[in-house]
Amino acid sequence: MREHAIEHRVRYDECDPMGFVHHSVYLQYFEMGRTELLRQSGGRYRDMEDRGELVVVVRVDCRYKAPARYDDLIQIKTRIANVTMAKIVHEYTVTRDELPLVTATVTLAVIDRQGQLQRVPQDLLDQYGDEG
């Protein structure tokens, strides 16, 4: 599975004095999205972390087109864009009733507990790599 969508009800604490979801919160939504995409594919970030494979964000490029508000029901779509030995790239689209609100590309890398860069685990490469 290379793509998955989840629904989310916007929480009050996620919104700012303009009444909009604070722009930093979308990065949390993306993380929810990739957690569920991996779960749908049979994996768990929690298990990776227990094995000492720490997944860290190395780049976020995010464009905000329209705001979401408290109690909105939004869709968060996560798509695998690219997986190599060095990095995992996801693309995200957040929509409300088909209206695009936010799009983003987030690049992940894998490190160990000492902070040393690791190869992307083989099972992710097998599943999502270009030959996968």
Place this chain on the structure above:
Amino acid sequence: MREHAIEHRVRYDECDPMGFVHHSVYLQYFEMGRTELLRQSGGRYRDMEDRGELVVVVRVDCRYKAPARYDDLIQIKTRIANVTMAKIVHEYTVTRDELPLVTATVTLAVIDRQGQLQRVPQDLLDQYGDEG
């Protein structure tokens, strides 16, 4: 030192659609307050955590009297109320220009990495305990 005050400039992300600091954020302010009180006394929570002494919150009793807003300069006063072998109790008062906004009592306990309850470390007892 049994009492210490810090100043804080309210951040935009801390405020909700009413324009007020979200009520959950005060618990983060209290944590900032006790971190600085301990530092003023020569200790660091970070060092305790590195030694495997994990400080956890077991109770929060918090009363909200008036709201703080974005960009307000507020004072967070932390006071040691009680320290025993089993728990550490702090009292907090958040004010803006002498106006009381929020008061709270927060009770902490100490656990190890396996989640087992530990004695409050002797140096805290010596410093803040009834005989301290």
Place this chain on the structure above:
Amino acid sequence: MREHAIEHRVRYDECDPMGFVHHSVYLQYFEMGRTELLRQSGGRYRDMEDRGELVVVVRVDCRYKAPARYDDLIQIKTRIANVTMAKIVHEYTVTRDELPLVTATVTLAVIDRQGQLQRVPQDLLDQYGDEG
């Protein structure tokens, strides 16, 4: 309806360096719980806010018994404890696999946009008040 339970998958951003849900986050969970309880009863906090009825927290009394971790599936149970002209009191229990993690009592009041205390709206009183 005086009681309602929701499920929540713990997010990575909600957890702290101990690996536990940060204690401040439960206050956000409670807000999610009462939002859904009101929705089940046919109301919406968002509509109240649009009418200028701002619901504010005046007291939180929260006890933490056991931690939740990233990716845990938890249950948040919200119960109406008491509704009067002056306040709305909810009780909360957060559990994981029947294990109680956190319990709390949260007291709400209603203010207008000028910050003046208002009567609890009649429809809430009718529904949840002692005569309701």
Place this chain on the structure above:
Amino acid sequence: MREHAIEHRVRYDECDPMGFVHHSVYLQYFEMGRTELLRQSGGRYRDMEDRGELVVVVRVDCRYKAPARYDDLIQIKTRIANVTMAKIVHEYTVTRDELPLVTATVTLAVIDRQGQLQRVPQDLLDQYGDEG
């Protein structure tokens, strides 16, 4: 003034189970940075918002090089990169002891309460625009 740096002590609630500042939190740090840069220049976002000039983020491009941890003392440097009638672009560098941790470019636009795009206010243009 086109550049300003602030110091920040990393809060416990800002850190995740890896022990690192959660990547979403840096967007909040940037907002703190531009708030203080504007204040140093004699303005206040809060006043702009009171006048109905809402400043929204339209793009974030952020690169994470090294992690910050609880209790770290970090520097957040904000620099005006470009101001036109349509947008305000800031560049950010977060460092700890001169070590670069995170760099970012954040693009802002100004809308009114109806969500309509507005010209960047003249005083900001005068101060920071290419002719400014």
